[in-house]
Amino acid sequence: MSLVESQIETFYEVMRKQGITRRSFMKYCSLTASALGLGPSFVPQIAHAMETKPRTPVIWVNGLECTCCSESFIRGAHPLAKDVVLSMISLDYSHTLMASAGHHAEAALEETIEKYKGNYILAVEGNPPLNEDGMFCIVGGKPFVEQLKRVAKDAKAVIAWGACASYGCVQAAAPNPTQATPVHKVITDKPIIKVPGCPPIAEVMTGVITYMLTFDRLPELDRQGRPAMFYGQRIHDKCYRRPHFDAGQFVEHWDDENARKGYCLYKMGCKGPTTYNACSTVRWNEGTSFPIQSGHGCIGCSEDGFWDQGSFYDRLTNIKQFGIEANADQVGMAAAGVVGGAVAVHAAVSALKRAQKKNEKVEG
Amino acid sequence: MAEIPKGYEASHLTGDATEEDLATLRKSTTVYVYEAPVRLWHWLNALAIVVLIVTGYFIGRPLPSMQIAEAYDQFVMGYIRFAHFAAAQLVTVGFFGRIYWAFVGNSHARQMFVLPIFNRRWWKEVFFELRWYAFLEPEPKKYVGHNPLAQGAMFFFMTLGLTFMLLTGWALYAEGAGQGSLPDLVMGWLLGLVGNSQRLHTLHHLGMWAIVVFMIVHIYAAVREDIMSRQSIVSTMISGHRSFKDDRPS
Numbered sequence: 063m064s065l066v067e068s069q070i071e072t073f074y075e076v077m078r079k080q081g082i083t084r085r086s087f088m089k090y091c092s093l094t095a096s097a098l099g100l101g102p103s104f105v106p107q108i109a110h111a112m113e114t115k116p117r118t119p120v121i122w123v124n125g126l127e128c129t130c131c132s133e134s135f136i137r138g139a140h141p142l143a144k145d146v147v148l149s150m151i152s153l154d155y156s157h158t159l160m161a162s163a164g165h166h167a168e169a170a171l172e173e174t175i176e177k178y179k180g181n182y183i184l185a186v187e188g189n190p191p192l193n194e195d196g197m198f199c200i201v202g203g204k205p206f207v208e209q210l211k212r213v214a215k216d217a218k219a220v221i222a223w224g225a226c227a228s229y230g231c232v233q234a235a236a237p238n239p240t241q242a243t244p245v246h247k248v249i250t251d252k253p254i255i256k257v258p259g260c261p262p263i264a265e266v267m268t269g270v271i272t273y274m275l276t277f278d279r280l281p282e283l284d285r286q287g288r289p290a291m292f293y294g295q296r297i298h299d300k301c302y303r304r305p306h307f308d309a310g311q312f313v314e315h316w317d318d319e320n321a322r323k324g325y326c327l328y329k330m331g332c333k334g335p336t337t338y339n340a341c342s343t344v345r346w347n348e349g350t351s352f353p354i355q356s357g358h359g360c361i362g363c364s365e366d367g368f369w370d371q372g373s374f375y376d377r378l379t380n381i382k383q384f385g386i387e388a389n390a391d392q393v394g395m396a397a398a399g400v401v402g403g404a405v406a407v408h409a410a411v412s413a414l415k416r417a418q419k420k421n422e423k424v425e426g
Numbered sequence: 427m428a429e430i431p432k433g434y435e436a437s438h439l440t441g442d443a444t445e446e447d448l449a450t451l452r453k454s455t456t457v458y459v460y461e462a463p464v465r466l467w468h469w470l471n472a473l474a475i476v477v478l479i480v481t482g483y484f485i486g487r488p489l490p491s492m493q494i495a496e497a498y499d500q501f502v503m504g505y506i507r508f509a510h511f512a513a514a515q516l517v518t519v520g521f522f523g524r525i526y527w528a529f530v531g532n533s534h535a536r537q538m539f540v541l542p543i544f545n546r547r548w549w550k551e552v553f554f555e556l557r558w559y560a561f562l563e564p565e566p567k568k569y570v571g572h573n574p575l576a577q578g579a580m581f582f583f584m585t586l587g588l589t590f591m592l593l594t595g596w597a598l599y600a601e602g603a604g605q606g607s608l609p610d611l612v613m614g615w616l617l618g619l620v621g622n623s624q625r626l627h628t629l630h631h632l633g634m635w636a637i638v639v640f641m642i643v644h645i646y647a648a649v650r651e652d653i654m655s656r657q658s659i660v661s662t663m664i665s666g667h668r669s670f671k672d673d674r675p676s
Contacts, residue, residue: 390631398638
């Protein structure tokens with residue numbers, strides 16, 4: 063680490079060079095602490111880390127994706143994405159944000175890998191398609207999967223940005239023609255943090271990076287490998303419309319009176335009850351709003367296989383395994399109907415048989 | 427297995443009649459089959475399952491919106507969910523109690539949990555019973571415990587089916603109870619395995635319909651057997667005694 067330390071400035075040094083006062087720096091540290099849900103006692107720890115630790119080199123690679131993760135990331139407000147990119151981390155390679163391109167860019171990638179072997183963080187946006195030897199996504203003339211494996215080999219940890227890297231997202235939805243595969247199924251020997259969402263919330267993205275920089279370890283992860291502090295609860299659990307759910311007051315049709323009153327969107331197919339994310343607490347665009355607040359149900363974009371859970375507007379999922387598209391109630395009612403019908407017929411035949419037997423007895 | 431006294435082979439067919447049962451049958455016309463805890467479990471379980479089905483259906487497909495009072499004074503969905511969770515806890519405790527009774531109760535208390543699939547005679551009886559239900563046999567056999575078909579249905583829909591519902595149900599409850607809670611520590615792993623909670627909900631929902639189907643068949647078969655078989659059925663689950671309508675051999 064000493065070699066690295068001498069080469070990279072600390073976060074604090076860079077900030078001071080940009081003309082930021084110590085007072086603003088401390089303010090920034092406390093804001094970051096609250097964004098991470100940490101108590102005031104952590105503020106000095108964050109400040110200390112920023113002052114003494116070298117900036118972490120980050121390599122940001124892009125596979126099959128739509129760049130919505132990058133778009134979200136650069137809108138981070140607490141901390142500002144600018145601060146993250148220019149000061150906290152040393153973003154050494156990122157197609158979208160870097161100035162150089164082509165051979166220069168690839169050279170920068172090689173240099174970072176060599177120089178910071180085992181010390182850099184790999185951030186993956188999108189995922190590698192494995193079909194046809196990975197030919198569906200080419201980066202620098204080679205399949206993306208090769209670049210991903212090459213960069214991951216010497217990484218300290220891997221961050222899987224968004225639903226693409228975490229679960230596969232739309233390109234992995236059935237029938238998944240390119241065999242798009244989430245990162246954890248390709249890279250199996252490195253710690254991977256999933257930060258799902260389509261895209262993830264900006265503050266969640268910058269928050270995860272800040273945490274890793276401050277404490278020099280991965281944040282606490284849940285069973286699916288997501289940071290528990292942001293993905294520990296369902297949207298439904300913290301939704302401001304939850305009282306209407308408990309009261310049994312729902313939007314019945316789009317634009318009905320209940321919709322105007324801001325009732326629960328459960329019947330409109332809101333996936334809040336099955337989606338783990340921080341939307342209902344952190345919200346989007348500096349805490350301005352989130353889908354449910356704007357009157358549309360959650361589509362569950364941070365969940366595994368969210369494109370394959372039927373319509374965004376149905377509470378019950380369609381089950382395609384039954385050939386036709388039907389939900390659990392339709393399948394169940396059909397089964398109960400068939401069995402009920404069979405029972406009725408069976409009962410009728412039983413009654414007839416019994417009557418016949420009785421007659422025989424009487425006659426006999 | 428004891429030597430089967432002549433004339434009582436039929437009651438031995440499912441392999442569940444004990445020597446003691448046969449001794450009883452020699453003296454009286456009824457056998458004490460279902461002990462009190464088994465009967466109590468049956469009826470409590472039945473009641474709780476009815477509550478679970480009705481409330482569960484309305485959780486998946488809520489009632490029309492109600493405007494009884496302000497939202498903070500109204501708890502319709504909350505009460506429905508409360509009833510669902512309370513009944514589920516009752517079923518859970520009951521199921522563990524029932525498993526306990528399988529160990530300490532009489533041999534009939536174990537029938538629901540194990541299928542004697544290596545018993546050739548049992549298989550013969552399964553096919554006989556199928557023929558009886560297909561109207562191909564003029565007369566059924568006599569059973570002290572479950573007939574083999576009923577035993578199969580109990581095993582698949584109650585022992586396995588109820589286990590499936592309890593596992594998926596508690597995994598869903600763990601989501602609300604929160605990470606690190608007891609339900610989460612015990613059952614939270616299932617959500618990780620299934621991946622998406624929406625999928626878990628659908629599985630739990632399909633399980634409900636499997637139990638509805640079982641209920642239809644179970645109630646029909648119980649009533650039909652009560653009328654057409656050669657032994658008591660419905661009253662047995664009330665008094666515990668199985669009586670036979672005739673004393674003809676097999």
